Amino acid sequence: MSSAVSCPVTPQTVADVVTAVRATSPLVHCVTNAVVTNVTANVLLAAGAAPAMVAAPAEAGDFARVADALLTNLGTVEGEQPNAMRVAAHAAVDAGVPWVLDPVAIGSMRVRTALAAELLAVGPTIVRGNASEVAALAGGLGGRGVDSLDTPDDVRDVALRLARESGAVVAVSGAVDLITDGVRIARVRAGTPLLTRVTGVGCSLGALVAACAAVTPDRLLAATAATAWVCVAGDLAAEAATTTGSFAVALIDRIDDVDASAVGERSGLMAEAAQVTA
Amino acid sequence: MSSAVSCPVTPQTVADVVTAVRATSPLVHCVTNAVVTNVTANVLLAAGAAPAMVAAPAEAGDFARVADALLTNLGTVEGEQPNAMRVAAHAAVDAGVPWVLDPVAIGSMRVRTALAAELLAVGPTIVRGNASEVAALAGGLGGRGVDSLDTPDDVRDVALRLARESGAVVAVSGAVDLITDGVRIARVRAGTPLLTRVTGVGCSLGALVAACAAVTPDRLLAATAATAWVCVAGDLAAEAATTTGSFAVALIDRIDDVDASAVGERSGLMAEAAQVTA
Amino acid sequence: MSSAVSCPVTPQTVADVVTAVRATSPLVHCVTNAVVTNVTANVLLAAGAAPAMVAAPAEAGDFARVADALLTNLGTVEGEQPNAMRVAAHAAVDAGVPWVLDPVAIGSMRVRTALAAELLAVGPTIVRGNASEVAALAGGLGGRGVDSLDTPDDVRDVALRLARESGAVVAVSGAVDLITDGVRIARVRAGTPLLTRVTGVGCSLGALVAACAAVTPDRLLAATAATAWVCVAGDLAAEAATTTGSFAVALIDRIDDVDASAVGERSGLMAEAAQVTA
Numbered sequence: 001m002s003s004a005v006s007c008p009v010t011p012q013t014v015a016d017v018v019t020a021v022r023a024t025s026p027l028v029h030c031v032t033n034a035v036v037t038n039v040t041a042n043v044l045l046a047a048g049a050a051p052a053m054v055a056a057p058a059e060a061g062d063f064a065r066v067a068d069a070l071l072t073n074l075g076t077v078e079g080e081q082p083n084a085m086r087v088a089a090h091a092a093v094d095a096g097v098p099w100v101l102d103p104v105a106i107g108s109m110r111v112r113t114a115l116a117a118e119l120l121a122v123g124p125t126i127v128r129g130n131a132s133e134v135a136a137l138a139g140g141l142g143g144r145g146v147d148s149l150d151t152p153d154d155v156r157d158v159a160l161r162l163a164r165e166s167g168a169v170v171a172v173s174g175a176v177d178l179i180t181d182g183v184r185i186a187r188v189r190a191g192t193p194l195l196t197r198v199t200g201v202g203c204s205l206g207a208l209v210a211a212c213a214a215v216t217p218d219r220l221l222a223a224t225a226a227t228a229w230v231c232v233a234g235d236l237a238a239e240a241a242t243t244t245g246s247f248a249v250a251l252i253d254r255i256d257d258v259d260a261s262a263v264g265e266r267s268g269l270m271a272e273a274a275q276v277t278a
Numbered sequence: 279m280s281s282a283v284s285c286p287v288t289p290q291t292v293a294d295v296v297t298a299v300r301a302t303s304p305l306v307h308c309v310t311n312a313v314v315t316n317v318t319a320n321v322l323l324a325a326g327a328a329p330a331m332v333a334a335p336a337e338a339g340d341f342a343r344v345a346d347a348l349l350t351n352l353g354t355v356e357g358e359q360p361n362a363m364r365v366a367a368h369a370a371v372d373a374g375v376p377w378v379l380d381p382v383a384i385g386s387m388r389v390r391t392a393l394a395a396e397l398l399a400v401g402p403t404i405v406r407g408n409a410s411e412v413a414a415l416a417g418g419l420g421g422r423g424v425d426s427l428d429t430p431d432d433v434r435d436v437a438l439r440l441a442r443e444s445g446a447v448v449a450v451s452g453a454v455d456l457i458t459d460g461v462r463i464a465r466v467r468a469g470t471p472l473l474t475r476v477t478g479v480g481c482s483l484g485a486l487v488a489a490c491a492a493v494t495p496d497r498l499l500a501a502t503a504a505t506a507w508v509c510v511a512g513d514l515a516a517e518a519a520t521t522t523g524s525f526a527v528a529l530i531d532r533i534d535d536v537d538a539s540a541v542g543e544r545s546g547l548m549a550e551a552a553q554v555t556a
Numbered sequence: 557m558s559s560a561v562s563c564p565v566t567p568q569t570v571a572d573v574v575t576a577v578r579a580t581s582p583l584v585h586c587v588t589n590a591v592v593t594n595v596t597a598n599v600l601l602a603a604g605a606a607p608a609m610v611a612a613p614a615e616a617g618d619f620a621r622v623a624d625a626l627l628t629n630l631g632t633v634e635g636e637q638p639n640a641m642r643v644a645a646h647a648a649v650d651a652g653v654p655w656v657l658d659p660v661a662i663g664s665m666r667v668r669t670a671l672a673a674e675l676l677a678v679g680p681t682i683v684r685g686n687a688s689e690v691a692a693l694a695g696g697l698g699g700r701g702v703d704s705l706d707t708p709d710d711v712r713d714v715a716l717r718l719a720r721e722s723g724a725v726v727a728v729s730g731a732v733d734l735i736t737d738g739v740r741i742a743r744v745r746a747g748t749p750l751l752t753r754v755t756g757v758g759c760s761l762g763a764l765v766a767a768c769a770a771v772t773p774d775r776l777l778a779a780t781a782a783t784a785w786v787c788v789a790g791d792l793a794a795e796a797a798t799t800t801g802s803f804a805v806a807l808i809d810r811i812d813d814v815d816a817s818a819v820g821e822r823s824g825l826m827a828e829a830a831q832v833t834a
Binding site: 526527 | 589590591592594595631632633634635661664665666667668753754755756798799800801802804805
């Protein structure tokens with residue numbers, strides 16, 4: 001029996017999220033890694049959102065309470081970063097601010113793997129990672145660095161269980177992105193391999209997921225819309241730019257000017273009710 | 279009675295500053311935030327200056343003494359950043375090196391607001407910020423993050439008093455930039471909203487103000503010239519690039535190749551003697 | 557009498573290194589400065605390598621053991637950076653992972669100068685710097701910041717002795733790059749002054765040297781191939797882009813798509829046996 005759960009993740013609702021981000025300019029608080037702060041801020045600005053990279057523990061809690069959304073990204077975990085993430089995460093949960101956890105490169109590296117598990121227990125709204133990161137967060141084995149060794153559909157059931165047990169929407173990026181709340185699954189079939197050849201695209205996607213979560217209560221829709229936005233912008237960028245320097249510039253350009261309707265229509269979106277198959 | 283103070287801020291003197299930066303390549307020591315170090319360095323290089331991002335407290339003091347100018351930017355205040363700023367600021371004042379203070383996002387965030395007040399008391403040569411940051415530094419209320427809630431002319435009198443009481447030139451950025459030493463006011467009417475949609479432009483402007491302060495003893499002229507340089511380059515960039523990725527690249531290009539005379543002539547520069555009106 | 561040492565640094569072997577990096581995608585662990593992490597990662601990605609910026613001391617040792625190559629860059633030495641470099645360096649030496657040391661701006665700044673001397677004693681595979689940095693590492697006097705006050709050939713004999721005494725290949729960048737293992741010398745005559753007007757190009761070259769050292773046991777060849785790759789890509793980029801913003805983008809594009817054979821053929825490569833002349 002197929003599920004009777006309503007499934008409002010459609011090209012139109014995806015487009016509505018894009019339009020809402022541009023119209024309301026949500027303030028996105030990012031505690032993210034030093035490699036990608038700049039490109040993350042520029043992706044948010046191109047999308048019409050307002051980035052704020054506040055990573056001092058003494059400031060991160062107060063700021064998370066007044067932000068429209070929070071991203072914590074584990075790409076760099078030295079110094080005060082872990083404490084800033086802890087403080088911001090607790091404040092966001094306490095204040096009802098949507099919070100995206102991006103467990104970058106967890107699995108083989110112990111400090112960040114333990115930190116990700118600790119943060120998961122605090123209750124993120126959405127978890128975003130590649131297949132190996134999602135598998136590691138669910139207790140499996142991770143990959144090497146930020147490379148994913150599995151496709152999103154390889155970890156489909158792991159993602160479903162993680163979503164059900166944690167209460168978070170789980171977004172798994174890959175050639176075909178898979179996003180689930182444990183009840184529904186959405187897939188985005190757009191996107192180009194060039195997206196993996198520019199540093200910070202995945203991390204910036206996490207920030208854009210947060211921006212989208214600020215404008216809709218449907219967290220599955222938020223994560224799907226952000227994924228579609230980056231993937232469709234990437235496909236459009238790749239039409240004009242085939243080398244990585246120009247592609248990185250064109251990607252920002254297309255996030256800025258892509259029609260909201262095109263994000264929905266060109267995303268190869270497929271939504272379905274989920275059934276655990278294994 | 280209008281003031282008799284000479285007011286050498288003209289299109290020609292602005293152009294002379296641009297030419298002098300290119301000719302002498304001042305070494306600009308930046309203790310700035312992690313989000314914008316890269317773009318700040320590239321803006322300085324495009325302008326013909328030599329950037330050096332030295333932020334370890336054990337090195338920042340010695341380095342500030344030998345630099346041609348110093349920037350301290352409060353965009354990120356975690357770890358050793360505040361101590362590096364303190365050490366560098368005291369060394370710059372002691373050695374007579376011009377020093378620009380950029381109080382990023384002060385007002386609602388306590389750590390940086392207190393740090394900005396502390397640094398102001400050390401005696402910066404120039405303060406650069408948006409209207410809400412300048413208001414907060416003068417003791418008023420700040421905005422949210424790096425967004426300015428007021429126009430420069432809304433804080434005109436606050437800026438004048440801050441300049442008179444602190445001894446620093448105060449540069450307030452916005453649609454019409456206002457720069458004052460408490461006696462004179464210069465306004466720059468050039469610039470495009472796209473400048474606010476690329477991360478780090480304001481922070482990079484602070485660094486360019488420092489570069490200009492290294493080549494002229496007239497600090498009002500220095501801050502005005504840097505502002506005109508970025509605004510005119512932005513207007514030229516916007517002629518060819520209307521989306522934010524391409525605009526960011528074109529902005530660097532135009533800072534590099536804009537004619538010095540065009541910086542003066544296209545800046546919409548207006549200079550006047552100041553009278554406190556409220 | 558000219559040396560009988562074989563000297564396989566030729567346009568063909570240089571091209572073979574480029575091809576091997578693209579074919580095998582070596583994982584390059586970078587403990588590098590905050591200003592250039594983003595551009596360094598993008599240069600490695602454009603070259604076909606896999607960057608990983610792991611700089612927490614608790615993770616850097618384990619990670620260096622599994623990486624294909626390590627870069628330690630002294631551009632920023634605040635916080636935990638020095639300890640991360642120490643831990644990673646010892647792990648790399650212990651595990652036989654090739655390791656590139658880039659002693660950025662040593663000479664006048666004491667913290668990093670002492671750290672560079674300490675790391676040199678650990679035994680890097682390759683040292684890469686400008687002439688003043690190499691002179692400072694060899695015990696001489698350094699320059700101001702990252703500007704080189706000497707040409708590579710000015711420090712030719714210093715570089716030769718440093719290579720012989722340390723066991724490291726020494727790569728000196730400048731208008732004509734000089735690379736030596738103490739027995740052989742290779743020179744790369746390609747490259748444009750625009751390469752010095754984009755921040756992080758030298759630092760990114762250090763990372764690319766590491767990537768190349770992962771695919772050939774001949775460390776002189778590795779350093780020469782990386783130098784040729786960046787210089788030839790720079791020359792090709794300068795054909796279309798004469799201002800620094802566009803040049804920075806085009807440089808990444810050309811690292812991505814330059815023919816491997818062109819890297820060898822257009823590099824102005826000259827290899828010879830070394831004789832200390834002073």
